[in-house]
Amino acid sequence: MKMFSVAHKTVFVVDHCPYMAESSRQQVECDVLTKSRAQGVIPLAPVSKSLWTCAVECSMEYCRILYDIYPKDKLVNYIVSDSEFHILNSWRREDQSTHELMSALAAVGPPNPREDPECCSILHGLVAAVESLCKITELQHERRTALMDTAERVANRGRIICLTNAKSDTHVRMLEDCIQETILDQNKLAAGSDRLMAIQQCELVLVHIYPQGEDTLVSDRPKKEISPLLTSEVHSVRAGRHLATKLNILVQQHFDLTSTTITNIPMKEEQHANTSANYDVELLHHRDAHLEFFKSGDLHMAGTSTRENGLKETVTLKWCTPRTNTIELYYCTGAYRISPTDVNSRPSSCLTNFLLNGELLLNHYLSSTLPSIEAVLFLRCLMTFTKVILTQKTKIHLNAVVPLANLIVKETLTEEDVLTCQKTVYNLVDMERKNDPLPISTVGSRGKGPKRDEQYRIMWNELETLVKTHAGATDRHQRVLDCIIACRSKPPEEEERKKRGRKREEREDRTEKNGNKETDDKSWQESERLKGLLDKEDQESEVIKDSPDSPEPLNKKPRLTTEEVQPPERAKGPVSLLTMWTNRITAANSRKHQEFVGRASSVNNKFELYQHLKDENGMDVHENGKASR
């Protein structure tokens, strides 16, 4: 955002005419009786806010968010209009706080319903707003002084947000024309003054507020250019929460904000001190905080969700209790101020207090960095920071299982179905061999968690159970099961001794913790063993191979080539987010259509033709002495 974009100066013009004293007709029950006291007590009648109250509280919320995120140099001038205009503050920095504005608003009070409506108009305020936009701000003055010869680089733009109850579309047009004329007049005046600046661009945002249950007399209209100096847009909104939502959307649009929801924050319950429940807190901050996610290309998968209004999206991040060292420097690409959307809700205040109380911290920044493994978002305060790990897509690998799961439940399977199932299984084997993480439970543990084998074991067990229940149906079902059992690297006779086998696996897990070298060795052994199994598989499906219609099952060549490409990956240890993503996409694509044999087994997108000639030789050489032969 430019320093002197329209966002530098915002004028609120709020209608204070008698009709604004009307009720919004949205009732609030503020007398919530507890059960024990309910007998014989007549509850207080619900109260309802006036249109004025709705307008004021929503505009204050707009300012609150704005001041939280831009404590300096995004300025608000608040004007109230009835039979005359009342300017509640100035552009000066010391006037920029919600406390100042609330104090001034209290002095104005609600509109007087008995005032003569004929004398009252929003126009007084709008004219004053244009005059105010011409007034130079401290920042503009400082910059002009600093730039000397090039002072004209300091632009004067601004936005007028008008909260009113308009009579009709014609009325709105009249207001626009009037603003346009005033701008021209004021610009002439400004030309001859040092303390005034001509307006180069003015954005009018007119919000028409009407009570609940009434029909609107004014239609919505997207932004349009009235003149090169003035654009105007009209929002017709019911008072109450609709208005609040609207202004929340506007403040985000106007100041390049976006939303992040921190999920699963554990908080102690007041009533049951021993238990803790998980809460979500939504924060607003500058859009750039998400830049790194967008660059990584998969923000949408990372947990964005469109919310009820359809306009706003929020990125969800999972809370992770801070475990960082204050005497270490961490690489940080950005820090952003935040403002909770629901500032006085209990979860929000718990979170902010937690951060504030660290060491009496008062600056809050949301910063994001993207190490190779996972997106980490720092909710930064000074002494401590809070690491929040991007909630990983949990379904990557589960997706890879889907085609099989869909097919196996069918009563009969075609040869092709069996092939698809086998392919799915091979795919999983491949993932396991490459030691791809199953991200279901990686949240919270960085990099290669020690329990990856465990995850795979669970996955395989579930898969096996699923297929087993259907295996009796046909021979083809049985073949799928056989394939799984074979690929689980457990000979069928070992099936019965599963329990013991599991114990051994656990032991292996422990050894894995002891050293990565062993892990690598193990996975190598495993992959060698798998190779053998796959070859066996190939022989078994020789019949299929002969059929001209069905594609070859994954043959050995591509496996070997991926092998060749992969080692540097593995050597690096943790699998990068990109690799995970690429695998996911590959898995997704492979489900959409039968991959061409050429592409499936290509190396660097190249596929060597007539390789079967070479292949046969190559395989022979390679497999000499292997158990499978």
Place this chain on the structure above:
Amino acid sequence: MPTVILMDVSLSMTRPVSLDGIEEFQRKNLAVHGLNMLFEHMASNYRLEFTALMAFSSLWELLVPFTRDYNALQEALSSLEDYDKTCVESALNGVNNLVQQEWGSACPCQLQMTDAMDNLEELLRLSGGDGQIFTMDGPLCMKSVQGMFGRLIDYAYSPFHAVLHCGNLSSDVQVFPRPEPVVMDEEVEPMPRTVSADLEIVGFIEIADISSPPVISRHLVLPIAPNKDVDEVGTGATDELEEEPSASQMAGKSPNFCVLLHGSLKVEGMVALVQLGPEWYGMLYSQADSKKKSNLMMSLFEPGPEPLPWLGKISYLGPISEAAENPYGEDDSKSPFPLQPQVKRSYAQNVTVWIKASGLQTDVQKILRNARKLPDKTQTFYKELNRLRKAALAFGFWELLKGVADLLERECTMLPDSAHPDAAFQLSHAAQQLKLASTGDSQYAAFDHNIVPMHTDFSS
């Protein structure tokens, strides 16, 4: 910034270059010559740059993955083969894969292509306009190729040499990768800011105080031998290479301030604040890249007088000795940072928001809860009451004031016999004050006015 070289190996590159002279070249030879010149320059002046070499025709092939081994790159160049036709799209796709695999998506990358094509400008525009096309001046010949690569080297591979000052101490350093110019606001300050060749250390600060600040870039700071400027233009003539031992070799032989600085920062757990130019700062610190090895690094903050709000204006910082009282306390038990903002943020000041009905209900219930525990909770009761009163007045929500007054009166009638007599007094007093405020009478409805507890004395 790593470099990818994308070499066109299509047949078009084998076209002969028509020269009147004796020798006949193919375009390919010219390109290889230019690249060799570039690699030689990098080997001597820009050795830390990672470079990858990729050949493309209708397909692409990674000849050399990212490396600092310039011999390997030159070797690969010498064994190029010719293929069919040019297809840059797939090659760019290949580059994309390569860069993302190796560096992640957050990494900017320089891309060099070695065959001129018409649609390159369009490509540049599509990629966000950040880039440049170098073409040859004059006819295709060795000389103009050298000229073109010379310009490229000047543009992208000239090393950044600076002098690091700290009081009377100084050291010649190379900053790698080269810090690039920054434009902060194209309207107010269209000229990009560049890092000064004189880096002035302005002070030292605890790591905990600066606390992992956001930075725009990170650079290695490498000492170089003084007065032994390496050839910056990089004409790339091979014979020069042998004569000149690399700058860092020379540096190893003389005592250097960088070594002292690096060691001190590491031991003390501090960073050095460094001025990069007018109102532009960065920090020098020791960064460990393994258990044994660590480097002196420099990170750049966003330009401006106050890049880190929790430190305030950098120019306001000074030595501890200048402070009237040690800001860290005599026993180092406290810290002046983070600075407190002048105006508290909304989440730090218990603001009142009634946009959701629950917000209003909670506030009313809080008052009623405390009302039932009078007089023990007198202070909290009035604190909550005044908070509600202020907000209701600001929002012009007088109806609420009346409503809460009614509620308090009801509570008064429902007080059990065992209640303290003060409770009834306080409740009716509070109710009455709220009613007065709801009339808007300036005497009672002033925003800064607070309802104070009624003075009662039951001690006698």
